[in-house]
Amino acid sequence: MAKLRMEEKNQYQLEEDLTDTNMFGMSLLSFLFYLGLSLILIYIFHEDGFREIFEHGYSITVQIAIGISAGIAAALVVMYLSSRSPIADVLDDFALFRVIANTKFSPFDRVQISLFAGAGEEILFRGAIQPILGIWITSIIFIAIHGYFKFKSAGHILFGLMLFSLSMMLGFLYEFSGLISAMAAHAIYDLVMLEWAKRRRGKD
16 A cells, blocks of 8 residues: 555656656657667668658658548547547556646647657657568557556557557558658647547546
């Protein structure tokens, strides 16, 4: 019991610290980390350079349109499923979701976090890692790093599979539409879900 209270205290302290931290600086540092790691992986494992990961696919305008549409569609599906049992019953078991739901983001924070995460994570996972390991393994790594794989109940498993499907969608967007399309979808998805998580917490 004491351990549980300590974990809850640490969780609340983390949420408070995030609220008081410069979100823009954190997002920028995360993006630079992803970018730096991507450059290393591309230099070591890719035959082509960094620029080439952007060169396949449709025009930038078409990629952005496809990405925005896919991101909105994915967010609507995830919101619908996450609002119903058994997934709705286990959302607070995922640390990242709890932090997002309890942190006070300004509108600017939500936009810049979504843009930096969408760009940085897609450059790393889809642009740098996926050509090496493929869509399936890359998606497994992506979901595992975010802490979305738990096997405690049907709700936990379904949540992980739902987010795994989302990662697979981003992988296919990269393959068939282009990296900017995956970046746009990721950013729009994050933007919608940040707002939804805040509204959901307000209703609890």
